[in-house]
Amino acid sequence: MILAMLMVVAAGFFRLAGHEFHWWNVAPVGAMALLGGMYMGRRYALWVPLAVLAMSDVVLNVWMGYPMFYGPRVFDYGAFLLIGLLGLWARDRKVATKISAVIATPFLFFLISNFAVWMFGMSLANEPYAKTFSGLVECYVAGFPFLQGTIIGDWSFMALFAISALALRRTSSERTRGLVAEARA
Numbered sequence: 001m002i003l004a005m006l007m008v009v010a011a012g013f014f015r016l017a018g019h020e021f022h023w024w025n026v027a028p029v030g031a032m033a034l035l036g037g038m039y040m041g042r043r044y045a046l047w048v049p050l051a052v053l054a055m056s057d058v059v060l061n062v063w064m065g066y067p068m069f070y071g072p073r074v075f076d077y078g079a080f081l082l083i084g085l086l087g088l089w090a091r092d093r094k095v096a097t098k099i100s101a102v103i104a105t106p107f108l109f110f111l112i113s114n115f116a117v118w119m120f121g122m123s124l125a126n127e128p129y130a131k132t133f134s135g136l137v138e139c140y141v142a143g144f145p146f147l148q149g150t151i152i153g154d155w156s157f158m159a160l161f162a163i164s165a166l167a168l169r170r171t172s173s174e175r176t177r178g179l180v181a182e183a184r185a
Contacts, residue, residue, distance in 0.1 A: 009052060026149040028157030029053060030105040033080040035161060037087020038098065046084045053080060075116030079109045102158045106150040114143040 036049035054077075061068050083105050090101040118129045118139035129135040 026153040028153045029080065030083055030109045030150065030154040031102075031157040031161070033083040034087040034101060034105050034154075034158070037084040037089075038091045038101075039087075042088070045088055046081060049084060050077060050080060053077070072116050072120040076109075076113050079112035082112070083108060102155065105158075106147065106154045109150060110140075110143060110147045114140050117143065 032052060033049045036045045040048060057073065058068055060066075061070070086101050086104070086108070090098050115136070118136050119131075121129070121139075123129050123138065123142065129139050
């Protein structure tokens with residue numbers, strides 16, 4: 001759980017750094033929500049990732065001159081809550097299920113967040129999207145470049161977490177075997 005907590009907080013800081021370096025949407029926010037659901041204690045699994053997200057949102061909004069809170073962003077928070085629930089569901093399941101959840105995470109966020117953009121946001125031409133099926137398709141097509149960054153951020157961060165967890169487990173296992181051998185000697 002400590003590693004998961006550290007990774008969630010690191011994801012929040014990485015999100016801030018990503019904006020500084022103009023890595024648009026290359027942020028492990030979905031991974032942060034999924035990690036919380038899969039590996040944090042049930043008491044913390046949903047609210048800690050959302051709290052880190054909210055804090056980084058406030059910092060970014062103030063930093064970039066936007067209003068501190070943006071109402072339609074509630075859809076994004078709903079998406080991350082759903083991703084956290086997916087993590088809770090996947091936590092006691094096989095590795096293949098966990099990998100499927102990791103793969104699905106950026107696409108789930110993309111579908112929900114771009115639906116909200118279609119409902120409340122503006123197109124790249126600074127015009128509201130037509131509230132028709134073709135307007136929805138236009139919105140999803142315009143969002144594809146951002147999906148790439150979301151996939152890179154989420155999948156890279158989850159891979160980093162998996163490698164870190166395996167290394168920690170291996171180190172811990174080796175240390176335990178050494179202590180057992182020492183106790184038997």
